[in-house]
Amino acid sequence: MTLFDIALKNIRRNLKSYGLYIASTIFSIIIYFTFVTLRYSDNIRELEGSSRQVSGIMSGSAFVLMIFVAIFIAYSNVFFMKKRKKEVALYSLLGVRKRSIGRMLFFENMVIGLFSLLVGIGLGFLISQLLLALLMNLMGLNMTLDFAFSLSAVMNTAIVFLIIFLVTSLQGYRVIYRFKLIDLFHAEKKAEMLPKARVVSTILGLLALGGGYWLALEDITTSQAWRILGLAIPLVIIGLTILGSYLIFRSVLVSFLHFFKKRKSLAWKGLNLMTVSQLLYRIRANARTLTIIATLSATTITAGGAVFGIYYNADRDVQAYTPFTFMWKGEAQEIDSSDVTFEASIQTKETRVTQDDIEMAYTLLDYTTFTTLAEQLGWETIEEPAEDELLLVNAIYDERWSPRVDDVALNGNSFSVSEHVTEAILNVSLVGPNVLVLADQQYDSIDAEEEVYQVVDMENYRDHLELSQALSAETENFTSATEDYHYAIETSGALLFVGSFLGLVFLVATGSVIYFKIMIEAEEDKGTYSILHNIGIPKKEMKRSIHYQVGLIFMAPLLLGLLHGAIALFAFSNMLQLNLWIPVLLWMMAYTCIYIIYYFVTVRSFKHTVLHKL
Amino acid sequence: MESLLVVNNVDKIYGKGVNTLKALDNISFTIDHGEFVGVMGPSGSGKSTLLNVLATIDAPSSGEIYIENDNIAQIKDEQLADFRRSNLGFIFQDYNLLDSLTARENIVLPLAIAKKSVSDMTEKVDEIATTFGIQSLLEKYPYQLSGGQKQRTAASRALIADPKMVFADEPTGALDSKSATDLLEKLSKLNELHETTIMMVTHDAYAASFCRRILFIQDGQLSKELIRGVHTRKQFFQLILDELAAIGGDADDVI
Structure with missing residues (x-):
């Protein structure tokens, strides 16, 4: 039996415990592939060729997605490896050479990677069609966008993920060589020190965030900063915002939790103690994911808000300047319509x-x-x-x-x-x-x-395009709100489509990151909950604690994401002289609703994972 | 005087159809208030199953178990948790401490769930920590404690809510002999001074010699009962060893 055989057998037999890891990698691949398929579709390529804005948006989004996917997979991999360290230690104890174990883990991870890649691309293709149909329907667009199966999209996805898998697989090697046998045996139990709140990083975080916001809200035409930094400024803003979010999650959240923990009248009530400690315990890993989630949320909110805003404004602009559906100079025409x-x-x-x-x-x-x-x-x-x-x-x-x-x-x-x-x-x-x-x-x-x-x-002024065209042929100096509206939608149609599609992709991405992150933790927490069960803590209390824990992980980044999004959209509306408040508020509400659905789904799965065997 | 624990004809059967295993076979006994009872037996004899069933962690297949007037075989799942919290205390071989909580927080947990006042809780924690000699360790996390310290923390947690009965499952199984002696002395002192009723499962004759009475279990059935009576602990230890030898268990295995 070769090591390769063992690796394959490991995967086959442990499919259930590997399940979460494989599912999260497949999910990342689906999301990335769906996006790349869009990018390589003919229509979007044309659009990219003609508009620098669109190509900027697309390559920017591709970059964000890539980073997000890489961090997410690396994160899942770390948890996965932590679970396996004991097994590795056992091989080592039995006298298998480090090099061989390393090679085995490497094979294993690559097999999982290739498998995920195949499944992910297959599913990704189907899902991209589904998303497309959904979006077309939602937007009422009559555009023919064909999402053909693109070989370059497959190549792009394959290369990006092979690199990611290669890196995570090499990580496996590193684990073997860096750790001592005794550490490997205790890997699962090794506890981290609880983090301390640091004033410096709180201040730095607030400064970075404030700086980012300030830059974003500067008037482009008069700002000194824009003149000095030029086109690099969007990157600077994004960088500062992300850094600020990270530091804030790390320090402000920690201070808050410590504060809570010290108030005995609050903390020593029910399972509050456990809830807070559990959150504190993971705050380092949490800060990173919360930052990703906040950034993704902000991207989704901004993209969606901008798109929805343009949409909303198209309607409003038409109504503002063309208050009557039809108006023309000259004689009356027979109009046969009940509307x-x-x-x-x-x-x-x-x-x-x-x-x-x-x-x-x-x-x-x-x-x-x-x-x-x-x-x-x-x-x-x-x-x-x-x-x-x-x-x-x-x-x-x-x-x-x-x-x-x-x-x-x-x-x-x-x-x-x-x-x-x-x-x-x-x-x-x-x-x-x-x-x-x-x-x-x-x-x-x-x-x-x-x-x-x-x-x-x-009535329903948008729906009388045929009538409008007929009248237009009969009369001179004809104006029509119907045609104005359709013209407005069509000229920005492709841009709108790209924006909505990105919004949708990021929405799915955000939801799945939180979901998988929390489910991975649920797997780790099984032991904790069975201890609680053993010492006679009622399930009701445990459920409440789960609601709070998951709730914080959901709420904190949502709030920060909404704030980021609001600032970005405010800057955007200033720049384009659009009034975006109402559409943005509507979109934020919609986003929050979807997000809340994610929350309930996640809480359900969490409860199922940790409680159903008790 | 009415007994604290009454066990009547308890069976526990694992599996279904032909592949059944009778882990407990028609077990009956009683434990009175203030007793310190040991349960001994070779591996696979059913002693841990017995403890789990009595401790309401597992349900018996048939039979009755009364703790005072409550038939715990009949209590529903949600109420069982409440019952367990207010009436029972547990000490496990692997401590079952929560890694993310300090010793103090671990100990206070049962009281916090019972929604006691903060001043009450603080007082109780200090009291029980003094009993087990871990006052100076209260702010440490489990990973900073040794096995013996962890077990004393776990014992403090088990006893803080003044349970009617404490179940200990191989509490010394993972401890060195000094820590084990320490813990056992503390437990038997509590038993003598506060009349805390304790039932301890162990396969270690030394640990068992701290008990007042020992039940031997073999193939799921009670086989013998030893009572310490007026013997010293050392004499009792010898009696237990003799008994184990008589049962034919591997004497090497039990020490």
């Missing part, structure tokens, strides 16, 4: 006014027409202007640079502005952003040519 909620033929006059040396084009409306339109748009009633007054509607008013107009001269008479309205009353692309509303008599007395427009409003 029509409003139809009107209106008259306007156009005039040009020179003000402060700038010639402005205004569309004039009489108050009666205005009220009809405003009612349809659901505005509050605005009082009719007096004889020497008018209402000024400016759809693109921005207090930062739009001049404030208080008087308008028409036909030699000066009218004072009785009210400023900053929303569009008519479709901006047809009549321009500026509309003046005069009392009916005053309107009649203005000497200008009248134009006739048709205004139509429909």
Whole structure:
């Protein structure tokens, strides 16, 4: 029997105890492969070729994913090796040479790696199709993105993971050579000192995080930092944030737990003592994973929030500048649809006014027409202007640079502005952003040519693309909210798709890291819970302790991730002049909900693992 | 006086169908308040099974077990944990201390679960730690303690809630002779002074000689009973050795 045979037999016989390790490697491969498949699909390649932003996002994400996957596998491997040290010691005791044991472990790990790679790529292909279909459906996109089985994606994944497995396998070798026999025997029982809270690292952590946030919130156009650091700045921000998170988890969390442990009235109640100690005990490994989770959460939140924000804004922008579904110049058209909620033929006059040396084009409306339109748009009633007054509607008013107009001269008479309205009353692309509303008599007395427009409003304005196209063919100067919306979605469609896909991949990644991390710990904790059972601790108390322990591991990185995401999106919205608050809040809520589902699934599995045999 | 523990016709059968193993076969005995009872027998005789069944860690296949008025064979799982915590104390061969807790925290755990007040708990811990001579070790973690110190910590934990009965499963099995003597002296002192009822499973004649009474078990059945009576501990030790030799167990194996 060769060592290779032993290695194979080990795997076959211990499939159950190796299960968690194999499952976590397969999972990492699926996630990475799904991403790479997307990246190598023709459409995305085209997009990458044409847009530097997209290629930047893609290579950045690929890098983050790669790091994440490598750390995750290394972490699982360390736990796995810890479990096996006793077995290794036994071989050594029986007189097997170190070199042979090392080779055996190496083989074993490589076999597991290759097996995971095969399964992972197979499943990854299926899952990428599934994710794609899901996403297309969610977004209502009619794009043809083909996720063909790409050989280069397979190659890329295989190379990345072979390197990772090679490194972890060599780690196995190192374990054999570095440790003494006695250590190997006690490996599983060896306890670490509880970590101490360090003031310095707390301060450093806060400084790093504060610095990262400060840089992120700087105005690009005026910032000194941006001028000095240039394009490296996003990397600096990410680096500082990650470092800050790590230090904060390590020190702030430790201080908090120590504080809690010292309060006897809090700690000496039920299993609180155990809960806190258990958390403290693993804080070093925890800090690393919590940082990964916080970073992944932040990435997911930012990507998702940005995408959802653009989406949300597309709708809002269309509604802001094209308040009526259809509007055109000229004769009315027969529209055969039950969705029509409003139809009107209106008259306007156009005039040009020179003000402060700038010639402005205004569309004039009489108050009666205005009220009809405003009612349809659901505005509050605005009082009719007096004889020497008018209402000024400016759809693109921005207090930062739009001049404030208080008087308008028409036909030699000066009218004072009785009210400023900053929303569009008519479709901006047809009549321009500026509309003046005069009392009916005053309107009649203005000497200008009248134009006739048709205004139509429909229910579910996004769904009338065919009607819109038909009308567009029949009329001149046609504007349509339906078409504007579809145009907006399609131009940013691919970008949106990439963003959502990344969001989804990272969401799955985050969930699975926490899940596997906690399940690995559950395996380690079985003994602890059976001790508790033996000394008569009720299961109810143990369950509560599990809820708290898992809860903290979930909550801490979520909170920090949400904060990171909020800052990133705030910076993003400043940069693009978008108002993202509502979509971002909605997205964060959605993310938190999904995250909570993960929490319950994890708690369930944890309880099952440690309690079902008691 | 009513007995503390009454065991009636207890059987424990492992496996199903043809492959059954009768680990306990129709066992009956009683233990009174304040007794220090040893259970001895060769490996595989069923002594650990007996302890597990009495300690409610395992359920008997048939028979009745009363601790005072509670038939523990009938208590449901969740209540069993409560019963165990408020009435029983355990000392295990491998200590069963939680690695992430200090000695003090390990000891206080049963009281914390019972939601006692902090001042109460502090007082009790100090008291029991003094009894077992581990006051100076209270802030240490299990991995910083020697085997004997760990076992004294575990014993403190078992006794802190004033249990009606303490079960000890080979408590000296992993200890050197000095630590073992130390622990056994402490236990028998507690038994004498506080009338703590203790049942200890052991295959070590020396450890057993600290008991007041010894039950021998063989192939799942009680085979013999020895009572120390007026004998000194040394004489009792000799009696036990003689008995073991008579049973035909390998005398080498039991010391």
